[in-house]
Amino acid sequence: MVLKEAGFDIGPILAGAGVVGLAVGFGAQNLVRDLVAGMFILLENQVRINDVAIINGTGGLVEQINLRTIVLRGLDGTVHIFPNGAINTLSNMTHEFSYYVFDVGVAYKEDTDRVVEVLRELGEEMMQDEKYKPLILAPLEILGVDKFGDSAVIIKARFKTLPVQQWTVGREMNRRIKKRFDELGIEMPFPHRSIYWGEASKPFAIRSEQDRNELKALIREVLAEQSWQAKSTQPTPSRTENQERK
Known part of the structure; x- marks a missing residue:
């Protein structure tokens, strides 16, 4: 009220404070969730440092555990950090044996x-x-x-x-x-794959003038045979047709 009487518009201030409070509330909610989940993980001894675990589908060596996060290092050296509250599945590959x-x-x-x-x-x-x-x-x-x-x-x-x-x-x-x-001599089979390096068939190659002449003669024979067959299949004129022509 004092600020309002002094001429300050407190509407934006109150709106900003509400947004900040909402953000802090969500952050605190996630933090509390992580802390509670971390407490159960530690109390139940679900995983320990130097165990090999799979968390949410990602595997690695457990390097660090605290109330808020678990840190895994993958086989390739990648470090994965998981908030305890976000862990859906935890598989310990090295628990006791x-x-x-x-x-x-x-x-x-x-x-x-x-x-x-x-x-x-x-x-x-x-x-x-x-x-x-x-x-x-x-x-x-x-x-x-x-x-x-x-x-x-x-x-x-x-x-x-x-x-x-x-x-x-x-x-x-x-x-x-x-x-x-x-x-x-015990056979351990494995898949086989056959690869054929083929190529398209090439045109008939004419290597000499003699081959060229032989090819021309062959073409003439084929054409002559086709012409003879065409003539032999034509119908023979009848006697009546011949008389009419005369």
Whole structure:
């Protein structure tokens, strides 16, 4: 009232204050939502630093957790920052233990029982390896023939490992599978593509004057034969027509 009596128009001031208050209210609402979500994430131990997680479809190593945000670093080094209140799905790939799943494809002609036995032997070798034994929590679990693909039979298996160590164990196992299959002649089919580098047919080439003369003679023969056939197909005049002409 004092400002109004002093001659100031307080309408714009009140409108501006309302806009600012509305913006602060929305900001505070989002902040409160992030803080509440962050509190539950920490209390429930859903994810920890150095876990590998997938948040809203984006995966990476958890580098930072606080009440407001979670920070992931992708495999290519990209840093992703997620407000806790905006997290719809959170998948922890390394909580307590991890699995590496193998989809081993072999040709239809191969004996699947033999392939399973080879995989089992390789799993036992991994368990006895001093370098990889401490990373593996359980023997290789062979789940069996999983499906029939377009060109391969898929056999599924998996290793249970320490958190974050599934890729180390899995890559070594893949290397050994490829090497052993090559040694035993077990075929691992893959798509083939045939590429034909063709060209349009070229015109008949006349290489010499003799070829030119032979071509001309051939054309004359063809034309003469066509002319003779045309004449032979013409109707013969009847006797009445001949008398009328006379």
